[in-house]
Amino acid sequence: MRPASSTRPVVPIMLVCQCNMITSKEIENIVLDLLKADPWQLVVPAKVYSELNRRAKCGGCVPNVVDIIVRVTENYHSQQALETGDVVSLPSGLEKLKKQQSGVRRERRSASHRAA
Ligand code: FES
Numbered sequence: 001m002r003p004a005s006s007t008r009p010v011v012p013i014m015l016v017c018q019c020n021m022i023t024s025k026e027i028e029n030i031v032l033d034l035l036k037a038d039p040w041q042l043v044v045p046a047k048v049y050s051e052l053n054r055r056a057k058c059g060g061c062v063p064n065v066v067d068i069i070v071r072v073t074e075n076y077h078s079q080q081a082l083e084t085g086d087v088v089s090l091p092s093g094l095e096k097l098k099k100q101q102s103g104v105r106r107e108r109r110s111a112s113h114r115a116a
Helices: 024-037 045-051 062-084 090-101
Strands: 015-017
Touching: 015 024, 015 062, 024 045, 024 062, 045 062
Parallel strands: none
Antiparallel strands: none
């Protein structure tokens, strides 16, 4: 039974690749392992099959594998952001950058010699 505090939908385990008998859980675990090794790497279906020592045969499962990769990657990064508190709103981040950059000459131009 799902805990009451969990907001994530429960995704049932299903057979994704009939040619290689790969389940959604196996793919999720591989994607998580890859993300733990390098959180910013691009995980593609070929890398998942390679980690499982298998190859896509008919390719009919590839769209579903892509969906699983996207879902697991989004969940992983949102979870990481919540744990580390690294979520920064874009306007405040830009304002901080502007303050850091103020007074610094950019492209060898100063504000007093504007052409327009
Ligand atoms: S269903 Fe996955 S390769 Fe055919």
